[in-house]
Amino acid sequence: xxxxxxxxxxxxxxxxxxxxxxxxxxxxxxxxxxxxxxxxxxxxxxx
Amino acid sequence: xxxxxxxxxxxxxxxxxxxxxxxxxxxxxxxxxxxxxxxxxxxxxxxxxxxxxxxxxxxxxxxxxxxxxxxxxxxxxxxxxxxxxxxxxxxxxxxxxxxxxxxxxxxxxxxxxxxxxxxxxxxxxxxxxxxxxxxxxxxxxxxxxxxxxxxxxxxxxxxxxxxxxxxxxxxxxxxxxxxxxxxxxxxxx
Numbered sequence: 001x002x003x004x005x006x007x008x009x010x011x012x013x014x015x016x017x018x019x020x021x022x023x024x025x026x027x028x029x030x031x032x033x034x035x036x037x038x039x040x041x042x043x044x045x046x047x
Numbered sequence: 048x049x050x051x052x053x054x055x056x057x058x059x060x061x062x063x064x065x066x067x068x069x070x071x072x073x074x075x076x077x078x079x080x081x082x083x084x085x086x087x088x089x090x091x092x093x094x095x096x097x098x099x100x101x102x103x104x105x106x107x108x109x110x111x112x113x114x115x116x117x118x119x120x121x122x123x124x125x126x127x128x129x130x131x132x133x134x135x136x137x138x139x140x141x142x143x144x145x146x147x148x149x150x151x152x153x154x155x156x157x158x159x160x161x162x163x164x165x166x167x168x169x170x171x172x173x174x175x176x177x178x179x180x181x182x183x184x185x186x187x188x189x190x191x192x193x194x195x196x197x198x199x200x201x202x203x204x205x206x207x208x209x210x211x212x213x214x215x216x217x218x219x220x221x222x223x224x225x226x227x228x229x230x231x232x233x234x235x236x
Contacts, residue, residue: 019145033152034199 013038090172090180091124096210100126100170103214107221112168126170129189132221137164137188143224144186144203154190154199161190161197166221170213173234182206183234184213186220186227204230 008014008023015029015036016022029036092100092113101114112128132140141155142148148155158164170184183206188199205227207213219225 018147029150033150034146034154034202037147037149 010040010042013040015039088174089124090174092126092170092172096172097126099210100128103210104128104130106214124172126168126172128168128170130166130168130217130221132164132166134158134164136221137166139224140166140220143220143226145226146199146202154188154197157190157197161192161195163191165189165191168213168217170210175233179208181208181234182210182213183230184216203227206230206234 015024015026016039017024017035018037019035024036029038097114099114100112104110104112104115107130109131110128113126137158141158146155147153165188167187167189168184169187170182173181173183175181183204185204186202188202190197190199203226205213205216207216216227220227
């Protein structure tokens with residue numbers, strides 16, 4: 001696992017905010033299904 | 048450490064109740080005047096605000112909310128407004144605001160089952176630097192079919208200095224499908 005991945009396993013899907021692209025918790029994703037999407041790769045950084 | 052009352056009340060903003068004395072090492076000293084606590088306080092919308100809000104709501108077909116029929120205030124001083132919208136309009140707004148469409152539990156998949164769609168606004172008046180005001184507004188959606196309702200709460204927050212500016216943002220969203228700008232950093236909700 002690389003150093004900057006914060007211990008995330010990218011073989012599994014992670015929830016992230018659609019608007020900002022930030023990875024969130026599973027609890028937040030379950031409570032707010034309209035605001036998150038599940039991704040399997042890191043979103044591209046905004047310049 | 049002191050008992051529960053004293054331990055929590057040293058962070059209290061008002062001085063109405065005396066706080067329990069804590070040991071000198073545990074006490075937190077304030078480095079700013081007490082009046083600075085009023086920088087971003089919530090206020091009750093005035094009669095003028097309610098009338099202006101109701102006048103702005105009347106420009107939408109079927110718009111309903113505070114200031115529409117009578118000038119009774121809400122208990123907590125906020126303003127609310129409901130604007131009906133069509134299904135294709137909702138779908139475009141949903142994608143404009145960046146809500147999820149791929150999650151199976153998302154309300155996106157229930158849009159086709161419902162008939163009426165409501166665009167809801169809740170506006171809160173905040174005081175800014177003692178004299179100025181700032182309006183924080185949140186968007187939520189309601190889907191209706193008979194007695195069934197689905198609510199999509201807290202879709203987006205946005206803000207403006209005046210009520211006409213708020214409705215300018217709403218116009219841009221409902222008619223031109225432009226997303227509202229993000230909330231400025233000085234707003235702490």
